[in-house]
Amino acid sequence: MSIAAMKLCSSILQEHFGETVRIVGQDLFCAKSKTLGGICTSTKLSKKQVAASLAILVQYRLVRFNPIESNENIAEYTLLYDRILLFLRYPRYMYFIQKKYGNPSALLLEDLLKSGMAIAQSIIVRAYAASDVKNTETLKELRDSLLDLIGQKFFVRCPEVTGDVVPKLKVEIPNLFLPPDINLKDVNDMIEKGTDPMDVVQEKIFWTANFDQFHQAFRDKVLVDCIERQIDSNAAECFQFILSLMYNKTDVWAVKSNPISLNEIKQIVKKKSSNAELVKYLDQYVSIIEKDECGFLKKNDDIGGEAYDVNMKEAFKQIAWSIIENVITQKFGTKAARIFRVVRTKKYIEQDEIQREAMIPSKEARLYTYKLLEENYVQIQTIKKAGSGMGPTKNFYLFYVNQQQIARDLIEACYKSLYNLKIRVNLDKDANKRLMEKAIRLQFIVEALKERGESEETIQDINETLTPPEKEIVENAKMRLNRLESSEIMVDEMMLMLSLYLQYYSPAARSFYTGKIFLDYTEDIAYETDNTKKHSRSTKSILKRFQNSTSSNDSQTI
Amino acid sequence: MAAADNSEAIIARIIELAKTKQSGISNDDIKTCFGEISAEILQNVNKLIQSQVLEVLKGNSGTLVYRYKDPAKKSTVSADMDNDERIIYNIIEAGGNTGIWVKEIRTKSNLMMTPLTKILKTLENRKLIKAVKSVNASKKKVYMLFELEPARSITGGAWYQDSDFESEFVDVLNQQCLRFLQQKRVEAKKLKLSPYEVQMKSLCTVVEVQEFIKKLGISKIELTEEDLETILKTIVYDGRAQRVLQTDGSYLYKSTDTLLPAEGIVQNPCGICPVIQHCSDVGSITPKSCVYMSEWLE
CATH class of the missing domain: 1.10.10.10 (Winged helix-like DNA-binding domain superfamily/Winged helix DNA-binding domain)
Structure with missing residues (x-):
C-alpha cells in the first residue's frame, strides 16, 4: 500500500461512484479498518451519506465487514483496495468474453459488472433492453449464455447472509456454480409489463463476476503465448492441452501441478486436436518444451514412466x-x-x-x-x-x-503511471467537454433523421453545424482518449503478471488470487451442502437494503 | 699452461654439475664433487659468476647456491651494467610478458624510489626494457623486457587497440554473430523437418561462427574461439540467444526471442520517464502539464 496506490484507488472510485464514495474509500484506505462512526468523524460526512457509500462499496465487494472485538453489534469496515484496481481490467474482461462467447454473453457480463451483484432475471432483463435485436430468440439466447457463463465459472453465487446485526456471509463451496432456475415466460412478462424483477422474483439468488476465473484465463494465455514465441504454434497448442490436464487434477492456483504422464497428454491430443503435425511429433514437442530455457514444464523423476510437472512458480x-x-x-x-x-x-x-x-x-x-x-x-x-x-x-x-523488490517497484510505477493517465484523461475530457457533447448530440440527431428518412440535404445541413476545425478537435480528442485508455489496459496487464509473480513467490503478500473466491471477503466458508434451502433467506436483510440504497445511486454508477 | 688447462677442466666440471641440478648447487655439492674446495675452484666459480654463466642465489638454509644460467636466456647486455641495474633488469626479466609493477620492483629490490626511477629510465633509454600500460588500470604502468610481446591480460587481447577498448568492433561482431544465429534459425524452420531436428539445426558451435566471421573478413586480426565465445556470450546477455550446455562440457548457441513482447508500462511516457520520482499533483512536474505526455499524444 502506498500513496500511489491510494491516489489510483481514489481516482477510480471517483470515476465510477462519485465524490462521496471516494472520500469514504480514501478514508478507509488510510486506516486498517474503521467503524461507521469512525468514518463519519474523520470525513465529516453525515451518517446517511457514509452508510450509502458503504452500501455501494459492499455491493461491489470492495469492503469487508466484521463485528469489532469489543462489541459484536458494531461493524468495522476494511477496504479491499486490490479489488478496486480490478475496475481497470473491466474492458479486458468484456473483450475476452465477447471474443470467446459472443455478443449476448458480453452484454450479460457488462450488466453484471455495472451492477456489482444482481439476480439472474434482472441481468437478463437489462441485457435484453440493451441488445439490438429484440425477440424471443434473443431472450432464449441470453438465458443460455447466462447459464453457460455460470457453467464456465465466470459468474458465481454471492455468499449467503446470516446473522442479524452485523451480518455474516456464508459461502457454500459446492453450490457456488449451481445454475439457477430461470423461467423464460416469467422473464418475458417482466419485460412486457416493465416490472422490476427484484419485486417479482421470489427466490432471489445473487450473482457476481468471478474474477479469478478471468485471471486464470489471462494467465494461461500469457503462458501459451510465451511458448509460441519461444518454439512455435504447435508447441503452444500442446502446452494448452497440458494446462487443461493440469486443472483436472490440481488446484488452479497451485504452485506446481501434480505429475502429468505422457500417456495422458497423448490421449487428450489425439482426441481433441485436429493438428496432424502436433499429433505426429507430440513426443518431440513435449520434450522440447521441457528442455526450453523458460522452464514451464519439468520432468518428474519421482514416479515411474514419463511424467511432467507444470511449474507455475518458475x-x-x-x-x-x-x-x-x-x-x-x-x-x-x-x-x-x-x-x-x-x-x-x-x-x-x-x-x-x-x-x-x-x-x-x-x-x-x-x-x-x-x-x-x-x-x-x-x-x-x-x-x-x-x-x-x-x-x-x-x-x-x-x-x-533482488527480483522481488524490482517487481514491487514496478508495480508501484504502474500505480503511478495509471494515476497519471487517469488525470490526463480527465483533463482532456474537461477541456473538450462542450465540443464532445455537441458531437455526440449531433450524431444522435443525424441517426434519428436517417431513421425518419429525411433527405440527404437536411442531414448535410445538420452535420455542418459542427465546423471543420471543431470536427478536427473532436477527432483529435477522441484519438488521444483512445490512446490513453488503451495504454491503461496495457499497463494493467503488466501489473497483473507482476502481481501473479509476487503471489507465487511471497506468500506473505496479501493476494486476491487465492482461488478461494470469497476467502478475503468472508470468514465463514461451509464446505457442506446440507443447508441449500436457506437461499431464500439470503435476500432477507442486508443485500436487499444494499440493492435499494444503490438504486438511488444508479446515476452515479458507471 | 697446465694451470690454465686445469682451470678449464674445473670450469667444465662445475658447469656440468650445475646443469644437472636445476635448483642450483651449493658449496657442499662442489665439495662432494671435487673432494675439497680449493682457492682455485673458488676463483673459477667467481669467474663463472662474473661472466654470468652462474648466478648466485640464497638457498633455503641461508647458504649460497649457484645456478646455471642458460646462455640463450642470458642477457645480451651485461658488461656495461652496474650491479643495481642488473638486479632490476633481472627482476623485470623474471616478470615475463605479463610485466611487473614499479611498486613490486621496489619491494623485491629493496631500492629507494629515487634511484629506482633513475635506473628504470636509463634502462628504458637503452631500449632494454619498456613500459606498457595495462588495460585493466590505465594509470598502472608495468615494465617488461623490450623485445617481449605483452600478454593478453595486459593488452586485453583482440578487443584493445593501444589500450583503448574498441567498442565499435565488438558491436559489429555482436551484430554479425547474432545475424548468423538468426539466419540459422530461419533456415532450420524452412526445412520442414521434425521439430526436434529444427531445434538441433538452429544450434551453432563456436567454430561455425568463427568460420562465418572469417569469411566476412570484417576482422583484421585472427579471432580465436575464445574471443568469439566472449562475443557470443554478450548476445546471450542481450537476451537474444540461448547457451545450451553439451555433454562434453562445451556450449552451443541458438537465437531466441524474449519471452514477452515489450509492452505495458514502457509503451507510455511514464514508464521511461526520467523524473517520475518527482512527479506529483502539484509543482512543475505533473501529469497535467507533462511535456512527454503531450508529445506522445500528438
Whole structure:
C-alpha cells in the first residue's frame, strides 16, 4: 500500500461512484479498518451519506465487514483496495468474453459488472433492453449464455447472509456454480409489463463476476503465448492441452501441478486436436518444451514412466524477468540491459568483472551500472576484507539483483503511471467537454433523421453545424482518449503478471488470487451442502437494503 | 699452461654439475664433487659468476647456491651494467610478458624510489626494457623486457587497440554473430523437418561462427574461439540467444526471442520517464502539464 496506490484507488472510485464514495474509500484506505462512526468523524460526512457509500462499496465487494472485538453489534469496515484496481481490467474482461462467447454473453457480463451483484432475471432483463435485436430468440439466447457463463465459472453465487446485526456471509463451496432456475415466460412478462424483477422474483439468488476465473484465463494465455514465441504454434497448442490436464487434477492456483504422464497428454491430443503435425511429433514437442530455457514444464523423476510437472512458480519467475528486462531495455538501452543480465546470471559480481563479461568500455559500463543502482534495479553488497582497517580500497563491492523488490517497484510505477493517465484523461475530457457533447448530440440527431428518412440535404445541413476545425478537435480528442485508455489496459496487464509473480513467490503478500473466491471477503466458508434451502433467506436483510440504497445511486454508477 | 688447462677442466666440471641440478648447487655439492674446495675452484666459480654463466642465489638454509644460467636466456647486455641495474633488469626479466609493477620492483629490490626511477629510465633509454600500460588500470604502468610481446591480460587481447577498448568492433561482431544465429534459425524452420531436428539445426558451435566471421573478413586480426565465445556470450546477455550446455562440457548457441513482447508500462511516457520520482499533483512536474505526455499524444 502506498500513496500511489491510494491516489489510483481514489481516482477510480471517483470515476465510477462519485465524490462521496471516494472520500469514504480514501478514508478507509488510510486506516486498517474503521467503524461507521469512525468514518463519519474523520470525513465529516453525515451518517446517511457514509452508510450509502458503504452500501455501494459492499455491493461491489470492495469492503469487508466484521463485528469489532469489543462489541459484536458494531461493524468495522476494511477496504479491499486490490479489488478496486480490478475496475481497470473491466474492458479486458468484456473483450475476452465477447471474443470467446459472443455478443449476448458480453452484454450479460457488462450488466453484471455495472451492477456489482444482481439476480439472474434482472441481468437478463437489462441485457435484453440493451441488445439490438429484440425477440424471443434473443431472450432464449441470453438465458443460455447466462447459464453457460455460470457453467464456465465466470459468474458465481454471492455468499449467503446470516446473522442479524452485523451480518455474516456464508459461502457454500459446492453450490457456488449451481445454475439457477430461470423461467423464460416469467422473464418475458417482466419485460412486457416493465416490472422490476427484484419485486417479482421470489427466490432471489445473487450473482457476481468471478474474477479469478478471468485471471486464470489471462494467465494461461500469457503462458501459451510465451511458448509460441519461444518454439512455435504447435508447441503452444500442446502446452494448452497440458494446462487443461493440469486443472483436472490440481488446484488452479497451485504452485506446481501434480505429475502429468505422457500417456495422458497423448490421449487428450489425439482426441481433441485436429493438428496432424502436433499429433505426429507430440513426443518431440513435449520434450522440447521441457528442455526450453523458460522452464514451464519439468520432468518428474519421482514416479515411474514419463511424467511432467507444470511449474507455475518458475514460469512466472521467467515472465517477471522478461518484463523487468524489457523495462530496462526501453528505459536505459540495450547496453544497460546487458549489464543487468550479467549481474543477474553471475548473482554476485564486481564492477571490473561486469565490464569484462559485458564487453562494454569501462566508463560506459560504470555509467550504466550506477544508473541501474540509482533506480534500484541492482543492489550493492559490501564485503570487508578480514582484519583490514578502514578505508574504501579495502572492501569488495559486489552487485546483485533482488527480483522481488524490482517487481514491487514496478508495480508501484504502474500505480503511478495509471494515476497519471487517469488525470490526463480527465483533463482532456474537461477541456473538450462542450465540443464532445455537441458531437455526440449531433450524431444522435443525424441517426434519428436517417431513421425518419429525411433527405440527404437536411442531414448535410445538420452535420455542418459542427465546423471543420471543431470536427478536427473532436477527432483529435477522441484519438488521444483512445490512446490513453488503451495504454491503461496495457499497463494493467503488466501489473497483473507482476502481481501473479509476487503471489507465487511471497506468500506473505496479501493476494486476491487465492482461488478461494470469497476467502478475503468472508470468514465463514461451509464446505457442506446440507443447508441449500436457506437461499431464500439470503435476500432477507442486508443485500436487499444494499440493492435499494444503490438504486438511488444508479446515476452515479458507471 | 697446465694451470690454465686445469682451470678449464674445473670450469667444465662445475658447469656440468650445475646443469644437472636445476635448483642450483651449493658449496657442499662442489665439495662432494671435487673432494675439497680449493682457492682455485673458488676463483673459477667467481669467474663463472662474473661472466654470468652462474648466478648466485640464497638457498633455503641461508647458504649460497649457484645456478646455471642458460646462455640463450642470458642477457645480451651485461658488461656495461652496474650491479643495481642488473638486479632490476633481472627482476623485470623474471616478470615475463605479463610485466611487473614499479611498486613490486621496489619491494623485491629493496631500492629507494629515487634511484629506482633513475635506473628504470636509463634502462628504458637503452631500449632494454619498456613500459606498457595495462588495460585493466590505465594509470598502472608495468615494465617488461623490450623485445617481449605483452600478454593478453595486459593488452586485453583482440578487443584493445593501444589500450583503448574498441567498442565499435565488438558491436559489429555482436551484430554479425547474432545475424548468423538468426539466419540459422530461419533456415532450420524452412526445412520442414521434425521439430526436434529444427531445434538441433538452429544450434551453432563456436567454430561455425568463427568460420562465418572469417569469411566476412570484417576482422583484421585472427579471432580465436575464445574471443568469439566472449562475443557470443554478450548476445546471450542481450537476451537474444540461448547457451545450451553439451555433454562434453562445451556450449552451443541458438537465437531466441524474449519471452514477452515489450509492452505495458514502457509503451507510455511514464514508464521511461526520467523524473517520475518527482512527479506529483502539484509543482512543475505533473501529469497535467507533462511535456512527454503531450508529445506522445500528438
